[in-house]
Amino acid sequence: MNNQNINKNVFFSSVIFILLLTAVASIWPTELGEFFKEAQTVIVAKTGWLYVLTVGTIMFVCLWLITSRLGDIKLGPDHVDPEYSSLSWFTMLFSAGMGIGLMFYGVAEPLMHFSSPPIGEPGTIESAKQAMKITFFHWGLHAWAVYAFLAVILAYFCYRKNLPLLPRSTFHPFIGDKIHGRIGDAIDTFAVIGTMFGVATSLGLGVTQVNAGLSYLFGIEQSGTNQVLLIAGITAMATISVVLGLDGGIKKLSNINVILATVLMAAILLMGSTVDLLQAYVQNTGAYLSDLVYKTFNLYAYEKKESWIGGWTLLYWAWWISWSPFVGMFIARISKGRTIRQFMIGVLFIPAGFTFLWMTVMGNSALDMVLAGGAPELAEAVNSNVAIALFKFFEYLPFSTVLSVVGVMLIVTFFVSSSDSGSLVIDTLASGGAHEPPVWQRVFWAVTEGVVAATLLFAGGLDALQTMTILSAFPLMIVFLVGGYGFIKTLKADYDLMHVVQNHNTVVQYSQASTDWKERLDALITHPAKDEAKKFLKDTAQPAFNDLRDELADKDLEVELKRKGDESISLVIKNVDVEDFVYNIRLRTFETPDYAPEDRNSYVRAEVFLQSGGQDYDVYGYNQEQIVADFITQYERHFYFLHVKNSEIHQS
Numbered sequence: 001m002n003n004q005n006i007n008k009n010v011f012f013s014s015v016i017f018i019l020l021l022t023a024v025a026s027i028w029p030t031e032l033g034e035f036f037k038e039a040q041t042v043i044v045a046k047t048g049w050l051y052v053l054t055v056g057t058i059m060f061v062c063l064w065l066i067t068s069r070l071g072d073i074k075l076g077p078d079h080v081d082p083e084y085s086s087l088s089w090f091t092m093l094f095s096a097g098m099g100i101g102l103m104f105y106g107v108a109e110p111l112m113h114f115s116s117p118p119i120g121e122p123g124t125i126e127s128a129k130q131a132m133k134i135t136f137f138h139w140g141l142h143a144w145a146v147y148a149f150l151a152v153i154l155a156y157f158c159y160r161k162n163l164p165l166l167p168r169s170t171f172h173p174f175i176g177d178k179i180h181g182r183i184g185d186a187i188d189t190f191a192v193i194g195t196m197f198g199v200a201t202s203l204g205l206g207v208t209q210v211n212a213g214l215s216y217l218f219g220i221e222q223s224g225t226n227q228v229l230l231i232a233g234i235t236a237m238a239t240i241s242v243v244l245g246l247d248g249g250i251k252k253l254s255n256i257n258v259i260l261a262t263v264l265m266a267a268i269l270l271m272g273s274t275v276d277l278l279q280a281y282v283q284n285t286g287a288y289l290s291d292l293v294y295k296t297f298n299l300y301a302y303e304k305k306e307s308w309i310g311g312w313t314l315l316y317w318a319w320w321i322s323w324s325p326f327v328g329m330f331i332a333r334i335s336k337g338r339t340i341r342q343f344m345i346g347v348l349f350i351p352a353g354f355t356f357l358w359m360t361v362m363g364n365s366a367l368d369m370v371l372a373g374g375a376p377e378l379a380e381a382v383n384s385n386v387a388i389a390l391f392k393f394f395e396y397l398p399f400s401t402v403l404s405v406v407g408v409m410l411i412v413t414f415f416v417s418s419s420d421s422g423s424l425v426i427d428t429l430a431s432g433g434a435h436e437p438p439v440w441q442r443v444f445w446a447v448t449e450g451v452v453a454a455t456l457l458f459a460g461g462l463d464a465l466q467t468m469t470i471l472s473a474f475p476l477m478i479v480f481l482v483g484g485y486g487f488i489k490t491l492k493a494d495y496d497l498m499h500v501v502q503n504h505n506t507v508v509q510y511s512q513a514s515t516d517w518k519e520r521l522d523a524l525i526t527h528p529a530k531d532e533a534k535k536f537l538k539d540t541a542q543p544a545f546n547d548l549r550d551e552l553a554d555k556d557l558e559v560e561l562k563r564k565g566d567e568s569i570s571l572v573i574k575n576v577d578v579e580d581f582v583y584n585i586r587l588r589t590f591e592t593p594d595y596a597p598e599d600r601n602s603y604v605r606a607e608v609f610l611q612s613g614g615q616d617y618d619v620y621g622y623n624q625e626q627i628v629a630d631f632i633t634q635y636e637r638h639f640y641f642l643h644v645k646n647s648e649i650h651q652s
Contacts, residue, residue, distance in 0.1 A: 006441070007432040009185040014192040014430060018448065022455045040470050044310035047474065049299060054477045055317045056296040059145035061484065062344055065152070070491050071341030073498065075152070075332075076159035077613025082337035090350055091254040092334055092421075102139075102261075102358055103411050104205045108389040109135050110363030111370065111382045118300065118308045128367045129287070132280075135363055136288040137295050138316045139355050141348055146320040148347040150328030150480065152340060153487045159336045160494065160612075164433030167191045167325055170483025173490050187479070191325040192429045194472040196452060198322040199422035203453040206415040207231050212387040213408040217401070222387075228454040234412060235450030238419035242442045253417045260410045264403065265361050271398055272365045281360040288356070318473035325476070329425045340491075366393050419449055497579075497641045498612060523621020527596045527603035533587050534566050536606060536620055541585050544627040545571050570609075571631065581638045583631050584609040585619060610634060 025032050065071050074080065082089070113131035115122050120130060153170050163169040168184030175183060207227045214220040214230075241253055269277055300309055335343055366389075369375035374396065381392040394403040423446040430445070431437040528536070545561055548571055552559045558574035570584040585606050592603045606620040608630065619627060 010188045011430040013189050018196055022452050026455050048314050051314050051317045055142050058149045059142050062145040062148050066341055066344045070495050074339050075155040076336045079614025080337040091258040104209050106362035107366045107393045108382050108386045111379050115379050118305050132284045133287050135359050140352050143320045144348050146324050147327045150324045151331035153483050155332035155335050166433045173486030188429050192426055194322050195326040195426055199449050200453040202418050204457045208387040210411050213391055216391040231450050231454040234415050238416045239443050239446040242420035242423045242446050243439055257413050264406050269361050280364045284360055318470040321473035321476050326422050326425045330421050369396050527598045530604045533604035544624040582611040
């Protein structure tokens, strides 16, 4: 066993706690269940307002980032492009974030609110409208804002500030390099535990519905034993997927998920009242948006609906928060190279739009069946066994058996993608942020997820899983609030630096006119080969950097000259308590344009890179004095930024 990529403090403490709690749940399920229920009651009664305020604040901050100038900043260096296409990116984040829940609650939740609304008469057209409003509210922008908020913080600190893709990095603005010690280990350990039980809850939902589908199709008994066996089988599939990795397994499986879900939804849309459903989709969305602010902060303080809001809204908010380390890290992992604005628009609105359409097609179709009097048993089935709701719904549609088969397949693939995505994230947490941890660790965590889900499901059912979700979400809210404040503060400083670098000029600029203009013109229209560019780096840039290093060292500055092969050279000025200044010349290869006189397929540019990334200009053909001049110009801009920030600090 190779322990090289294990963070032993996080790995072993997480394993011990998870196995210990799972063992206690197996041995004393009743006692532990009572404790969880009491704890949940106290949290809902005393701190429900904090859940609502936190999630509401997160959503509005995400919307503000879309409209703010801070949204221009990339999740990574300025020159980096996205790693995945928009379609693959969307399918992966959607499958990880919502999959099984949509299958489980798509039909059930609207019917449950219809039969038992928080306010008003049940079983009426008005209660049907309210049921869809509430369902949209629980599955809409708030859920995706929770995921997006933690994901953007992690992606920013990882890809922009070169910190580990770990929750500990959110505390870097406050404790600095101490995040690499025991404090950081404690933060990551809790994230592992929360992720494990959040994924286990989802797997518990999925396996009960798979069992219900198999019971409907083949008469297989719905029992704890069969559900444990199903978890074992599907976990084995997830293990194979997680071994194949992000591109080989998760990406392909996520594409399959979205295709199957779209086919199933389209079939129901076409077989049902298509025009009525599309009208309902538009009206439901409008009703949701019109009540967004009111519902965001509605705690039923005057109607005293603690039991209802605790069993629905607060449970959902806690579920999304407890899943946020898992989904947030996964989304961050696949989002390098996008601007914050692109990221927020993509993560908030595209999945929410698909979710709203799904809930309308499933929920409104079921509500219409009940209101029309043609499906009286459907509402009763939902109230007696939520897991069977989807398959009872299919009974009232043509080709019900085919729909049920596709439904079971979709639940299984969502199950597998949630499990292997969770395993990948937990593996990253337990290995100190390693990009490609050993395969055996992925297998270990995939199997452990299945064991935890099976044990808790067998011992205490979904109630135990859901209670663990609410309890694990409370301390994570503190991470959100503290990390979010540090993120906004650091992001503003980053924007100020970018603005200064792009716009600040002094009265006297170093001039490139000191060389013969004919030589400069010749350099501009030349498309050098790699050997020529390497020679420029060695014979011109290297001596200029040597002179700069020596001069800066004489002025008692801590300077480091770095070479990366023969295609990159950097000069770094170390700073205390502020960002280092980095001036890097890097060779980049491009396809030779048709208008170029050179007869070759490619040419090379010697581009300048700063701490924030590529600056998109070429210094090939500069002489040593010009390179020194460009370095000093960029350093002057950086120095001006430090002056501006220092002035702001003293003024505040």
